[in-house]
Amino acid sequence: MADVTLRKVVKKYDDVLAVRGIDLDIADHEFVVLVGPSGCGKSTTLRMIAGLEDITDGDIMIGGDIVNDVPPKDRDIAMVFQNYALYPHMTVAENMSFGLRLKRYPKAEIKTRIDEAARMLDIVELVDRKPKQLSGGQRQRVAMGRAIVRNPKVFLFDEPLSNLDAKLRVQMRIEIKKVHQKVRTTTVYVTHDQVEAMTLADRVVVMNHGRIEQIGTPNELYHKPATKFVASFIGSPAMNFIPCRLEESGGKLHVRITDRLAFPLPPARAARYQSVSRTDRLLLGLRPEHITEASAHPEPGVENFDTVLDVTEPMGMETLIYFALEGAQICGRVNPNAGAVDGGPLRLAVDLNNMHLLNEGTGAVI
Amino acid sequence: MTSTVVIDKAAPSRPVQLRSMSRDRAWALKWSYFFLTLFAIFSLVPPLYMVITSLKTSAEISAATNPWWVYHPTLSNYVELLTSNQFLTFFRNSALVSIFVVTITMLISVPAAFALARMRFWGSATLATGVFLTYLIPETLLFLPLFKMFAAFGELTGIQLINKWYVLLIIYPTLTVPFCTWIMIGYFASIPKELDEAAIIDGASWFQTLTRIFIPVAMPGLIAATIFAFTVSWAQFLYPLVFTTSTDQLVLPVGIVTTLIKGDVFAWGQIMTGALLGAAPPLIIYAFLMDYYIAGLTAGATKG
Structure with a gap:
C-alpha cells in the first residue's frame, strides 16, 4: 500500500x-x-x-x-x-x-x-x-x-x-x-x-x-x-454548446441566443456573470437533462421556448430529442409521454440554474 | 391469379447463374486432388525406384529385364552396408555433426533472435536484415575463401582443422545460424509485447523471460528451426566434400558417393540402399516432430 x-x-x-x-x-x-x-x-x-x-x-x-x-x-x-x-x-x-x-x-x-x-x-x-x-x-x-x-x-x-x-x-x-x-x-x-x-x-x-x-x-x-x-x-449524450452573448435588458442580465430567443438569468447566475464583457463571444453549455419538456408551472430559473424537433430517440425510460439552434445540434431529454415526434413541434424548458457559460475562444468555463 | 402465373413463367427465363458453395468447393477439391496426386507421383517415384533397385543384386540391375519389377528380391545390399564399418562410420559422423550443429545453431540463434526482436538497441533492425543477407551468399562462393582461411589458420597455429569431421561444426552454422535466427525473429516478433512486459513486471530478468516465456511460447518456431538446421546439416554435400577427404572423416552423403563409386564402376544397389538409409533419420524426425509442430501451431493464442 x-x-x-x-x-x-x-x-x-x-x-x-x-x-x-x-x-x-x-x-x-x-x-x-x-x-x-x-x-x-x-x-x-x-x-x-x-x-x-x-x-x-x-x-x-x-x-x-x-x-x-x-x-x-x-x-x-x-x-x-x-x-x-x-x-x-x-x-x-x-x-x-x-x-x-x-x-x-x-x-x-x-x-x-x-x-x-x-x-x-x-x-x-x-x-x-x-x-x-x-x-x-x-x-x-x-x-x-x-x-x-x-x-x-x-x-x-x-x-x-x-x-x-x-x-x-x-x-x-x-x-x-x-x-x-x-x-x-x-x-x-x-x-x-x-x-x-x-x-x-x-x-x-x-x-x-x-x-x-x-x-x-x-x-x-x-x-x-x-x-x-x-x-x-464527461457525460453521455454530451453537453450542448450554443453560441450566445450576454446582454442587459430591462435591468436584468439575459443570455441571448438568437434575435428572437433570449433567456433571463436567475439571480445567482446573473451575479456570477456580471463582470463578463457584453461583447465576448460565449457558449451556453447545457446538459441534455436540463433541456426537458415544458411544464405548466415552471420553477424559478427555468425558461420555456418552442421548437421543431428533427429526430427523436425513444430510450424507454426517456426520449432523446434533437433539434437545431443557431447551427448547433442540440440534444435534450424528455419524458416518453411528452408527445415528442420526429419533425413535430414541442414546447421545451431550459434549466438555467444548471447552465454553464464558456468563453468560446479559450474554452474556459466562466 | 393470371399475373402470378406470368411472373412464374418469366422467372426461369433469366439466365441462371446460381451455383452453390458446396458445388464450388467440390470442384476446387477435385482439382486439388488432381494436382496433389500429380505431385505425389512426381516426388514418390524416385524413392520407389530406389527401393526397387536396393532389393536387387548387381546382376539383376544390369540385366535387361523390366526395371520396375524385382524378380529375385534380396536384402544383401542392406546386410552388406549395415555390417560394413565404413558405412557405420559415415553414419556416426553425420549424426555427430548434425546433432552438434543443431545444438550450436540453437544456442546462438535463439538468444540472437530474442535480442534482435525485443531488446531495442541502436542498429538492431539493420543487424537483423544483415543477418538474413548473409544467408543469401551461396556456399559455392564461400567454400574457397573458407578453405583458405582454415589452411592459413592451420599454418599459423599448428591446429589442423581441415580433413577433420569437426571442422564442419564451425562451417555449417554459417548456413544454419542466419536462417534460424531469421525464423526465430519472426516468431518472437509475433509474441505480443505485453507478454514480456507482464513478465518484466512479474520480476523476470531478460534471460528468464527468454527461457520461461519466449521459448515455450515460440516452440513451433523453434521446432521449425531445428528441423531446418538438422536437414541442412544432414544433407550438406559441398562443404564436407571439400573439407574432408580421409574415409574415416566422411559424412554419409559424401561417403556413399566416394566409396561406392569406384572409378567407373557404380555399385548401384548399395548406392540406393545407402541413400535410402541416409534419408531415414530426417524422415523419422519429421514424423515425430510434425505432430508436436502442428499441436504447437494451434495453441498459444493470447486474445479471444
Missing part, C-alpha cells in the same frame, strides 16, 4: 511530446482513473509509473521513494493489460504464481494466495485450465488474479475492459470495484470510456494532448467542469 506522486513528469518520443509535464498526487488506497481520448498520454503516464517507459523529465514517487530509475520488478506494482497478456503455455494457477515463483516464495504461501485470489474472483474451478480454454471475461479475472496474488503497493490497469463486449464490461466493472473494496490497494486505471471512469473512480483525471485538463471526483467533473473539453468529454 502506498501513495503515488508525479512531479512535472515529461515524456518525449524523438520530437513528439507525449506527456507535457504533469503533476498528480494519488493517495494511499485511492482509485484514480486517467481518462481521455486516444493519444492524450494516459497510457504513457501509466507505463511510466510501471517503469515500462523511461521518463524524460520530472519525478515519479511510489510510497515516498523516487523510482525514476528503479526497474519495474523492484517498484512493487502489478499491471493488468488490455489483451490480458496471460502466458499461453501456463495454467491459470501457474500464470498467477509466476511472479511469486520467480521471487522464490514458499510453495504453501503461493498456494494460499492463489486460493484466496481465486475465491475472490470466482475462478476456483478454472485454476488448472490454460488461457485458451477460458472466455474473455475469465481471462480478465485471471489477469486480475495475477495482480492480486502479488499483493503489490499499486495496481495499474491499462484499458482492461476494452476487449470485452458491452454486457460483460458492465459486469467486470462491478467486479473490479468489489475487488478494490476488499483489497484497498492504490489503483491507477486507464480508460478512454468516460462511463468506466465515472463509475469506478474515487477521483478522475481528465487528460488531453499530454496535459491534465482537470482532476476531481466524478460529480465535480460532471457538475463543475473547468474546460469545454472536460464538459464535452
Whole structure:
C-alpha cells in the first residue's frame, strides 16, 4: 500500500511530446482513473509509473521513494493489460504464481494466495485450465488474479475492459470495484470510456494532448467542469454548446441566443456573470437533462421556448430529442409521454440554474 | 391469379447463374486432388525406384529385364552396408555433426533472435536484415575463401582443422545460424509485447523471460528451426566434400558417393540402399516432430 506522486513528469518520443509535464498526487488506497481520448498520454503516464517507459523529465514517487530509475520488478506494482497478456503455455494457477515463483516464495504461501485470489474472483474451478480454454471475461479475472496474488503497493490497469463486449464490461466493472473494496490497494486505471471512469473512480483525471485538463471526483467533473473539453468529454449524450452573448435588458442580465430567443438569468447566475464583457463571444453549455419538456408551472430559473424537433430517440425510460439552434445540434431529454415526434413541434424548458457559460475562444468555463 | 402465373413463367427465363458453395468447393477439391496426386507421383517415384533397385543384386540391375519389377528380391545390399564399418562410420559422423550443429545453431540463434526482436538497441533492425543477407551468399562462393582461411589458420597455429569431421561444426552454422535466427525473429516478433512486459513486471530478468516465456511460447518456431538446421546439416554435400577427404572423416552423403563409386564402376544397389538409409533419420524426425509442430501451431493464442 502506498501513495503515488508525479512531479512535472515529461515524456518525449524523438520530437513528439507525449506527456507535457504533469503533476498528480494519488493517495494511499485511492482509485484514480486517467481518462481521455486516444493519444492524450494516459497510457504513457501509466507505463511510466510501471517503469515500462523511461521518463524524460520530472519525478515519479511510489510510497515516498523516487523510482525514476528503479526497474519495474523492484517498484512493487502489478499491471493488468488490455489483451490480458496471460502466458499461453501456463495454467491459470501457474500464470498467477509466476511472479511469486520467480521471487522464490514458499510453495504453501503461493498456494494460499492463489486460493484466496481465486475465491475472490470466482475462478476456483478454472485454476488448472490454460488461457485458451477460458472466455474473455475469465481471462480478465485471471489477469486480475495475477495482480492480486502479488499483493503489490499499486495496481495499474491499462484499458482492461476494452476487449470485452458491452454486457460483460458492465459486469467486470462491478467486479473490479468489489475487488478494490476488499483489497484497498492504490489503483491507477486507464480508460478512454468516460462511463468506466465515472463509475469506478474515487477521483478522475481528465487528460488531453499530454496535459491534465482537470482532476476531481466524478460529480465535480460532471457538475463543475473547468474546460469545454472536460464538459464535452464527461457525460453521455454530451453537453450542448450554443453560441450566445450576454446582454442587459430591462435591468436584468439575459443570455441571448438568437434575435428572437433570449433567456433571463436567475439571480445567482446573473451575479456570477456580471463582470463578463457584453461583447465576448460565449457558449451556453447545457446538459441534455436540463433541456426537458415544458411544464405548466415552471420553477424559478427555468425558461420555456418552442421548437421543431428533427429526430427523436425513444430510450424507454426517456426520449432523446434533437433539434437545431443557431447551427448547433442540440440534444435534450424528455419524458416518453411528452408527445415528442420526429419533425413535430414541442414546447421545451431550459434549466438555467444548471447552465454553464464558456468563453468560446479559450474554452474556459466562466 | 393470371399475373402470378406470368411472373412464374418469366422467372426461369433469366439466365441462371446460381451455383452453390458446396458445388464450388467440390470442384476446387477435385482439382486439388488432381494436382496433389500429380505431385505425389512426381516426388514418390524416385524413392520407389530406389527401393526397387536396393532389393536387387548387381546382376539383376544390369540385366535387361523390366526395371520396375524385382524378380529375385534380396536384402544383401542392406546386410552388406549395415555390417560394413565404413558405412557405420559415415553414419556416426553425420549424426555427430548434425546433432552438434543443431545444438550450436540453437544456442546462438535463439538468444540472437530474442535480442534482435525485443531488446531495442541502436542498429538492431539493420543487424537483423544483415543477418538474413548473409544467408543469401551461396556456399559455392564461400567454400574457397573458407578453405583458405582454415589452411592459413592451420599454418599459423599448428591446429589442423581441415580433413577433420569437426571442422564442419564451425562451417555449417554459417548456413544454419542466419536462417534460424531469421525464423526465430519472426516468431518472437509475433509474441505480443505485453507478454514480456507482464513478465518484466512479474520480476523476470531478460534471460528468464527468454527461457520461461519466449521459448515455450515460440516452440513451433523453434521446432521449425531445428528441423531446418538438422536437414541442412544432414544433407550438406559441398562443404564436407571439400573439407574432408580421409574415409574415416566422411559424412554419409559424401561417403556413399566416394566409396561406392569406384572409378567407373557404380555399385548401384548399395548406392540406393545407402541413400535410402541416409534419408531415414530426417524422415523419422519429421514424423515425430510434425505432430508436436502442428499441436504447437494451434495453441498459444493470447486474445479471444
